[in-house]
Amino acid sequence: MSAIQDLVSNAVLSNSPLKILKNFLDKQHQLHSAGVKQDYRFIGYVLDLGYDTAKIITSDPYKIAVGGIPRGSFLILAIDERDEQGNPIQTGLPPHFTLLRVKSVSSTPLSNQVQHTYFELHKKSMPELDIWTQAELQWGALECDVIGMFYPKPSDKNSVEFSGDVNNVVSAHKYKVFSPDNDLLDLILNGLVNKENQQELGVFRPTECQVGLLNNNYPELKISIEDFKGRRTAMFGKTRLGKSNVVKVLADAIIRTSTTTQNVGQLIFDINGEYANDNPQDGNKSLASAHTNNCIVYALNPRNPSFKELKLNFAEQPESALPIIKSFLERDNQTSNYIKSFGNIELPSILEIKSEADKGKKIRNIRKIQMFWAILKSAGFNLDESKLISLNLSSGQINKFNPGLKIDLRNEVYGGTPPASPSNLNDLIKEFSLLATFIQNNKSSDLLRGSSEPLFDQDAIALLNFLNPASGSGTQILTSYRHYHSPSAGDFITEIIQLLNDGKTVILDLGNASEDVRKYFSDMLSKAVFASQEDKFVSNTLSDHFIQLYFEEAHNLFPNNNKENTTVYHRFAKEGAKFHIGMVYSTQSPSTISQELLVQTENFFVGHLASTHEANALSKLQHTFNGLEDDIKKSRTPGYMRILTNSHRFVIPVQVKKFTV
Numbered sequence: 178m179s180a181i182q183d184l185v186s187n188a189v190l191s192n193s194p195l196k197i198l199k200n201f202l203d204k205q206h207q208l209h210s211a212g213v214k215q216d217y218r219f220i221g222y223v224l225d226l227g228y229d230t231a232k233i234i235t236s237d238p239y240k241i242a243v244g245g246i247p248r249g250s251f252l253i254l255a256i257d258e259r260d261e262q263g264n265p266i267q268t269g270l271p272p273h274f275t276l277l278r279v280k281s282v283s284s285t286p287l288s289n290q291v292q293h294t295y296f297e298l299h300k301k302s303m304p305e306l307d308i309w310t311q312a313e314l315q316w317g318a319l320e321c322d323v324i325g326m327f328y329p330k331p332s333d334k335n336s337v338e339f340s341g342d343v344n345n346v347v348s349a350h351k352y353k354v355f356s357p358d359n360d361l362l363d364l365i366l367n368g369l370v371n372k373e374n375q376q377e378l379g380v381f382r383p384t385e386c387q388v389g390l391l392n393n394n395y396p397e398l399k400i401s402i403e404d405f406k407g408r409r410t411a412m413f414g415k416t417r418l419g420k421s422n423v424v425k426v427l428a429d430a431i432i433r434t435s436t437t438t439q440n441v442g443q444l445i446f447d448i449n450g451e452y453a454n455d456n457p458q459d460g461n462k463s464l465a466s467a468h469t470n471n472c473i474v475y476a477l478n479p480r481n482p483s484f485k486e487l488k489l490n491f492a493e494q495p496e497s498a499l500p501i502i503k504s505f506l507e508r509d510n511q512t513s514n515y516i517k518s519f520g521n522i523e524l525p526s527i528l529e530i531k532s533e534a535d536k537g538k539k540i541r542n543i544r545k546i547q548m549f550w551a552i553l554k555s556a557g558f559n560l561d562e563s564k565l566i567s568l569n570l571s572s573g574q575i576n577k578f579n580p581g582l583k584i585d586l587r588n589e590v591y592g593g594t595p596p597a598s599p600s601n602l603n604d605l606i607k608e609f610s611l612l613a614t615f616i617q618n619n620k621s622s623d624l625l626r627g628s629s630e631p632l633f634d635q636d637a638i639a640l641l642n643f644l645n646p647a648s649g650s651g652t653q654i655l656t657s658y659r660h661y662h663s664p665s666a667g668d669f670i671t672e673i674i675q676l677l678n679d680g681k682t683v684i685l686d687l688g689n690a691s692e693d694v695r696k697y698f699s700d701m702l703s704k705a706v707f708a709s710q711e712d713k714f715v716s717n718t719l720s721d722h723f724i725q726l727y728f729e730e731a732h733n734l735f736p737n738n739n740k741e742n743t744t745v746y747h748r749f750a751k752e753g754a755k756f757h758i759g760m761v762y763s764t765q766s767p768s769t770i771s772q773e774l775l776v777q778t779e780n781f782f783v784g785h786l787a788s789t790h791e792a793n794a795l796s797k798l799q800h801t802f803n804g805l806e807d808d809i810k811k812s813r814t815p816g817y818m819r820i821l822t823n824s825h826r827f828v829i830p831v832q833v834k835k836f837t838v
Contacts, residue, residue, distance in 0.1 A: 192335040195272040220354040233354045237315035243356040247384035252277040257353045273328035277321040285318045363396040370824040371401035376430035379833040385812040398831045402434045404823035406723040407754045412763035414784025419816040425836035439680025445727040450688030462838040476686035488663035495524040504693030519643040522636045548640035551609045554602040556655035561664040578605045586624045590615045613641035703745045710756040723757040731762035732769035750774040768794035781821040785813045
C-alpha cells in the first residue's frame, strides 16, 4: 500500500517545485538511517512553536555538520512523520514547510543546571569531562522568527506560493528542523522571483563571518528587472561600501535585458563622474565603458572626446541662468550691494515675453533681456548674435538690438546727436553703459518717466548698475563662470528625451559641479521627463516603455523635514508608477529621507548603517527589517547587502557581485 501511496505522491508532485522538499526529506531520512554524517542537514527539534516565534533545541554535532548556524541564517521547519518502515505518513496536507530565521541563542529548561556544571568544572579545574556529561552540555536552544510558509499555489499546483503567516501549527513534536541544502535554498531565495528578465545579483551570504562557510557553494541570488521598472528603489549604507556598485550592476542588468526591446530608457545623475568615467586607481570600469553603444554621456567638463557637452545657453535661458549666476556669486562671497541686487533679479523667459499681450510690459521685458545680453557680452561670454536676432524679440520700434529708447532721452544720454540705434551687442553695451551713467547722475529727470510709471523699474536699474557700476569691477566678476555657457546649448533636453524614448542610457556627468548646478540640471531634466511621460499617458501612448532615473545624495532632493510635497521628485514618488517612471535613489541615512517616499518604496538594498537611530528608522517604516538592526550595524564588508525586492517577501543577505566589463 505504501508503494502505491508513494507513486501517487510522486505523480502529484512531478512538476511542483516542492518536490525538492520531498526529495530532501527522503534523503535526510536515508542518511540518518545509514548513520552517514556527510550532507546530513538535520538541526534539531522544536521546543516551543507559535505563529511568530519558534524555539528549537540543537546539539553541537548537528551545528558543526552544517558549518555553523549564524544569526540571521535560514532554517526550515517541516513535518516528517514516518511509519516503522520509514515511509512518510500521509497527513492529508499538501507538501509545505515553514521558513525560520535564527534570531538569538535561547535558554533551555536545563540552562541553570548547565551553568552549575560549568561552574563546578572550572572551580575544581577538572582536566576533562566524562562522555555522558559532554553529551549533556553540547545541547542548546535557538530563538527563531517565523518568517512564513511555502506551499503549492492553490490555483496552480506546479507553482509555489508564500504567505507571511502560518495557518497550520500542530504539536511541536511532529516537526523537525533542518538547514536547507542548496536546492531548497535556491527555492527559498529565487522561487518567488518574477521569472521574466531574471539576472544574477550575487551570491547568498548568510553572515559576514566566513569561518566554516568558505567551502559552502551557496546559490546565486536572482532578481527580476520587472521588479524595478516603474518602481522605487532605495540604496542605503555608509560610503565606500558598495552602493554605487549595486547601481552599476542594476543599470547594467536593465541594459542587457532591454537591448532588443529598447523599452527602458535610463537617466543617471552622476554627481561624482563614476558611472561615466573609468577609475584605474580602484580598478573600476564605468558603465559607459561597458556599453559604448547604449550609453551616451553629457558632461559639464568632458574628459572624453566622445562625451557630449552639457552646457547652459545663458543668453537664451535667462530665467534659469540668473539663479545659477546668483549661486556662484554667493559661493564666491560677492556681497556688494549692486551685486546682490543683480542676483535677486527675476528675468522672464523668452517664451513668456513672446506671449505677453501688454505692449508696454513686453517692451520693458525685452529691454531687460537685452541688458542681460549686454552684461554677458561685456563679461566675455560667447554669444551668437545672429541666433539672438532670430529669436525675433520685437514689438513696435524694437528690432535687432535696438532697445527702443526715445530720441530725446538718447540725445541726453549721448550728450548730443546720437548714433544710429544699436545693431550689434557692442553698440548695445555702449548705449546701456551711457544710460546707466545718465540715470546715476539724473535720477529725477523727467526723461526717465513714462506716462504713468518710471521707464525703468528696480530690476532694470539693477541690471544697468551691474553693467556699469559707479564703483567696482562689474561684469568682470562673471568671467570665471563662462565655461558653464555655450551658444550652441539649449537643445540637449530634447535630445535626451529622445534618447530615453529610444531605450538608451543617458549619463549626466556632473562631477566637480556645485550643488546649485547639479540641482538645476536635476530639476530641469526631471521636469522634462515627467512632462514627457505624462503626455504619453494622456495620449495613451505609454505602451510598455519605461524610464528609470538614478539619484545620488537623495536627502537633498527628498529631505525628511520638507513640507513641500509638490516638487517633481515628490510627484515621482507618488505618481511615477502610473507614468512608467522608476526611480533609484541612494543616500547614507534612511532617517534623512522623506518618510512618505520610504513608505512607498518597493525595493531596498541596505549595507552598513552606523547608528541605532538609522537602523531603527529603516525598520520602523519597513517592517521586514525588524530584528536585523544589529546585523546591519555590525557588518561592514563592501558589497554585503540585505535586499528586499518587489518579488521577495523577506529580507535576504547577499554578497553583490562586483561590476565588471
